[in-house]
Amino acid sequence: MSGFTGGIQLVYVLAAALFVIGLHLMNSPATARRGNQVSLAGMMIAIAATLVLMIHDGTVTGAGWIVLISGTLIGSAIGLYAARTVQMTAMPQLVSAFNSVGGGAAALVAIYSYIESESNAGGVLGTTTVFTLLDVIIGAVTFSGSIIAAGKLQGLVPSQPIIIKGGRAINVGLAVVAIGTAAYMLTTASLPALLIVVLASLGFGVMMVLPIGGADMPVVISLLNAFTGTAVAMAGFVIANWALIVAGALVGASGSILTKLMADAMNRSLANIILGGFGTGDSAVAIEAAADAHIRPIAADDAAIQLAYASKVIIVPGYGLAAAQAQHGVAELAKTLEDRGIEVSYAIHPVAGRMPGHMNVLLAEANVPYPQLREMDEINPEFARADVALVIGANDVTNPAARRPGNEISGMPILDVDQAKSIIVIKRSMGHGYAGIDNELYTDPKTSMYFADAKKAMADLTAAVKTLVG
């Protein structure tokens, strides 16, 4: 290693250290923003060092510069536009899209290094390492899988689990083809084989995500995030670059931790989720007539009375809040109640919404102070003291059936909403939750059902409370 490349490598280490420090600052909302800026500084240093290296080497052709500069400008413009215009409710799609392009770029780095060694050595492919192949496989799976995930979140691909007959066999087949061909390439250089690996991996990514339902998305996004990180780390091995190895490992670790947290919060194993969920997340299934008897519908005025004369209200948001874009409405209602001296807090289940922390970011957008957002373990003992629990578009995470063995959601940690003195559930219809089972909370004698779109319900409730109290 010459002094120059050694110096560049040291700059990469500095960049990696800044990534670690940046992530460390994410431990608190107060320092998180500085953390992102520290990490951005690391990124700029790494890119600057790379440019210095490229200019110093002097081997980049004119066409090479044009291609790189135009590509970077176009990509930056796309990224900037997407990041500036995205709605906070669409954040899971965007995160998924970034996973996709990150994994895709990592795979391309490996594919290039494979092809390049061929073109240089007069038709003889260079030594293929395990890392090149892992990078191609993981990167390609992430690329196609994340596109499908983003499509499901955006509603372009149906969010119900899409079960293809013999899908599991196709999955196993694609995995065998990809890994088998890759193993063959370890001993024999072959471009067609590389193409087969790429195609089989892309197919596997699609087939892996298609059967997974909307409510499992927090797990899937976390997992694909971990995959992207791993693919980038593998790309780091391929081009012997420490910055990529460290950054990729950090992302891989972060994604794995989140994946485990999300899977634990649903009391389901990763294998169970990947191998296909039960039921769907969003479809409204009509409830059987028998159950109707036990349901108490309520109108805005009556719900407003309950809220206005409570002294402690706990709001339980779920995906319905995000789907209806009701985050500003709920913040407005909460503020109206607080102006009356009512204590308001939010109970956030770890898998509420479509990505880890989805509810928190939506409510932050609506200016809800983050100390009011309480995690499950912290808020659960407080439900018994709450006069009203206001459930907005949340279902399975409130179902007391989870405490009993023998059903789809048994053992899943839930919010103890049924402990509250009274419960108001805002829902569009009597649809089932993701698990496809009845929510016993709805037939609880303390529960009133308020059937409305969450956004409209919030506006009506706020107006009604204001009228009540003058």
Next chain:
Amino acid sequence: MSTALVTDLTIFVLALLVGIEVIGKVPATLHTPLMSATNSIHGIVLVGALLIGVTAHTVVGYILAFVAAVFASANVVGGYVVTERMLKMFRRKPQPQPQVQAQPKPELDGKSRS
């Protein structure tokens, strides 16, 4: 196994452990920004995309370099911008109404509770 590879593997394993240690403490409130932040960090693959350009001299090489550059730069720029946008919302804003603070009760008890 070459020394360089052993060094790379050592770095990888240590970075994984550091990542687990550092990220394990992030509160649930920040999980979405965390994911977005790590998303921008894996945009480091842009370095890999740029380095393709160092040796690229065929049409295929140029195409791969171009697509990789588009992907990676969209990842990097979009990732940081959106994370910043999100984290801005978590900042405590100067509140004209003190009611929206975390503990509203003490200062409000004398108000309209009848």
